[in-house]
Amino acid sequence: MIKPTLTSLLQINRPLIMAPMFLVSNTKMVIEGMKAGVAGCIPALNYRTLEELRASIQELKAAKVPGGSFGYNLIVNKSNIKYKDQLAVLCEEKVDFIITSLGSPEETINAAHKVGIKVFCDVTDLAFAKKVESLGGDALIAVNNQAGGHRGNLSPEKLIKELNENTMLPVISAGGVSTKKELDLMMSYGAVGVSVGSPFIATIESGVSEEYKQACVDYNAKDIVLTEKISGTPCTVINTPYVQKVGTRQSWIERTLNKNKTLKKWVKMIRYMIGSNAVTKAATEVTYKTVWVAGPTIENTTEISTVSKIVDRICS
Structure with a gap:
């Protein structure tokens, strides 16, 4: 069976999602990503209030260009007491997609699909991927052992192939990509696109301190x-x-x-x-x-750059 590509799922020009990163991701980064033909995603928890979250969505909707897309990440376990209200705002504003993490995506999938929002779900193994498939998720974010933050235990090749062989959902690989060669490698394993985070920390547009950015260059x-x-x-x-x-x-x-x-x-x-x-x-x-x-893909971060240059480095 031919699975839909990431570019067709999100109507983007290049098969890349700028991964949601706590404190790092912001509207400035996502806008530049959309201009470069990729999708950008921001953790809903980056915003203290629902009003701030809604304002960021409206800013991105106003800045959206053909070939770009934007979404938000939801922590869907009980530790996130803001989850249900955040989900309501995302659905009211009709963002392009939602990425779920750390819990059951059932409620998110049901609510999002009612208003035409796609839902991609972080998974680290086949058991959870099968659950996502049974709940009607649109794609799997395969978080491998090269990812930054909360990573999986399986290698990119093993995880991508296992999910592809045992589910009908498209697989987006997360972890281990900072160059075009690495993107091509993930696609050769069967990924329909990639989710990339750490290489975008050391960008002019990111919202963290210069010391944090420089650390990604130095380490x-x-x-x-x-x-x-x-x-x-x-x-x-x-x-x-x-x-x-x-x-x-x-x-x-x-x-x-x-x-x-x-x-x-x-x-x-x-x-x-x-x-x-x-x-x-x-x-x-x-x-x-x-x-x-940060993740090991800071290996190829040699300077504080721009979102567009890093997208070009990985996708061109």
């Missing part, structure tokens, strides 16, 4: 480590001196409490709040507590 793939200190779930960060000092594993108290089914979700929620606060401060202001989220 390399070998400097990326997994930490449990942000959300309780392993997350990739740059191995700065501060990260080395505080360590990357949960405390013995957290590990013990995580074994208790009743307390586990509260422990994760508290850890997420503490970790997010640290990431926010490091991303937006000068601080010695440098917890910078």
Whole structure:
């Protein structure tokens, strides 16, 4: 069966989604991405209020050009108390697509499809991909072990091929792409497009500090480590001196409490709040507590560039 391509799904010129990145992604980046013929996605949690979220959607709708597309990422588990209201706003404003993460996408798929919004779902394995397919999702975002942030465990080749062979949904690969050669490799495995995040951190348009951007230039793939200190779930960060000092594993108290089914979700929620606060401060202001989220694809970041130049580097 021939599966729809990412370009046909979103009516874009190039098979790339600028992945949603907490604190990094913003309307300025997405507008430049649309001009370059790709899709851009912003985490709904980047906005403190529903009014700010709605204003950003309206800004992107006004700036949209043929060949470009925009969407938003929703954290759909119980830890996101804003989820239902955020979903309502996205549906009211009729964004082009929604990417779901960290929970069941059922409610999002049902609500979004009623108003013609496509829903792509983050998956890291076949079991969850089959669930997404049964719920009527439009595509799978295959988060592999080269992705930044909360990554999967399988290699790009293994994950893409497994999902393609066992589901009828188109597969968008997430992780391991920062050059045209790497994009072509993912497509050769059977991906219909790619979701790319870390290479866009060090751009003029991104909303983080110059120190964060420069770190993506100065550090390399070998400097990326997994930490449990942000959300309780392993997350990739740059191995700065501060990260080395505080360590990357949960405390013995957290590990013990995580074994208790009743307390586990509260422990994760508290850890997420503490970790997010640290990431926010490091991303937006000068601080010695440098917890910078990034993936190994910063390997090919050699300067602070522009969104359009990076799109050209990957797609041309």
